[in-house]
Amino acid sequence: MAHNVIYMKQVKKRYQTGQVFFDALRGIDLRVEQGELIAVVGPSGSGKSTLMNIMGCLDVPTGGVYKLDDKVVNTLTSNQLADIRNKKIGFVFQAFNLLPYATAYENVEVPLLFARVSGKKRRERVHELLARVGLADKMANKPTEMSGGEMQRVAIARALANEPDIILADEPTGNLDSKSGGAIVKLFEELHDSGKTIVMITHDKSIAERAQRVVRLKDGLNDTNGDLS
């Protein structure tokens, strides 16, 4: 059996606003094996994004166990989590989340700076990444000077900066027209072929069909396929 890069057991997330509680996740079980391409689907409010955020260490669960590469994430310090976000996981957002004042080059450079990659290596890596997503000629452009598809490609290049094992994408094509969306999906497929583990939230059936496995969520619970076994 392949190695479980992601292992979740009864993961819960409760939000509290004053006296009001809201359970976004009520006990999710999930395993992701190395090299899998997984689609997470479900109606809005089903907890997809919350799940992704926890998976990407952008948020912490309020219950259950989350293991990343056999390490329990729940108890890690904020610095350890930062390092995981920096090196182990590449996150692609629906809203791109690029630094608005920075050029494509500078945006891709940010994770490398946090990883303390030295000057020459960093330059080569940024060029290589932007070439890989087809933006070698737009390096000096700022987000405002790029189309949505281009911005998302910059974001993908940025997610790949430190060669993470896992790519998490939260509706990466959600803000794009179908043509640019198709190009992005193609990029993800290439990444998958190169051996990356990819977990992607999507509403797009055609994308879901290409996934090896589709995980359905409903009301913060597994609907199907959370666990391989």
Add this chain to the structure above:
Amino acid sequence: MNVFLSIKQFFNDLRRQKLRSIMTMFGIFWGTCSIVLLLAFGTGITEAQLKSQKGMGENIIIIWPGITAKEFKGLPKGRRIRPTDDDVNYIKERATTIARIAPENGRNMNLKFGRQLTSRNVMGVWPEYGIMRNLIPQMGSRFINQLDLDNRRRVIFLGNLVADQLFGDSVSTAVGREILVNGLPYTVVGIMKEKEQDSSYRGRDSRMGFIPNSVYQAMFSERYSDDIVAQCKPQFTGEIMRQEILRILGEKYKFDPTDVGALSVWDTTEGFAFLKNFFYAFSGFLVAVGIATLITGGIGVTNIMNVVLEERTKEIGIKMALGARKSSILLQFVLETLFITAVGGLLGLMFGALIVKIVPMMGGEEFIGVPRLNLWGSMGVIVILGIVGLIAGIFPARRAANLQPVQALKLF
């Protein structure tokens, strides 16, 4: 390398957010500049006023002869009281509050050097007089001394304007030359160093000549002094000295020490005390304005920091999602504030210094004095504004950095 990379990132951020950086910098610049100027001109004006007040002499009173207005011990009123040099020595021997005392006589005389002729007040004085009245000789010259007085030497000390008038371009060689005073030859022993003087009773010292009183008295067969100048010891006031002198002379000449007619006295220390108090209040006012300016500047900096909070929080969220540690986020803020404050503050200091240099060139020194840069005060201002900026910037940043990345991304 760690620090180097942080610095690179910090400069990237700074460059990207030009407007924000410039606005913040300008806030610091303006605050620093205002306070630098306030302090510099405040100091200049105060010094100029106090200096020119001191120009006539510090802690001095001037005593003129008078006529008694009260009957005393059976003596009628209306008697003339006219002190002599002997009386001056008499007072000097007995008084405890007096630092220096000297008689003063004076009248208009004709001064002549070559073809230059001028009519000026020439005073007969003692050596102490020069010290009391701040008659400081220029380099290579001197004031009347005791030997001049004892030997009745015909020497003269000239006010700088008189010297300029008599000697013109050759004023630098004036010392040692002879001039004619009412037709008699006198050797110039000294020329007064230029000074600020805003009050007088016979005209400015710069327009007078000074000769030994013994010579003056011989020349005009004077027995009485026109007036007496006395300087009190720093621990006493002019008023205490005045009372003591009146008591001593009152005993000698049998008049009531409270008789305001017997001798008329000008206590210059009264005005000086007033001026000192005034400028004390003035300094307080400047400090208050400075504090108000600081607060305004601080609020400005705080505002800018808060206006960009939304943008900042998202930026922090993005950076944390990409692997920034809390410490590197905070380091970035500290560096940013330090840099902006240092640059803005130094620019403000330099601009203020420039104005401080330029303004005196446009004249008006007599009134506003020479503004003087208060380096420590200015540095203090920069530090305070920096701290305000740091507090204003670092608390929101810390709050954002303490959130989970996803919260920082979604907060606004």
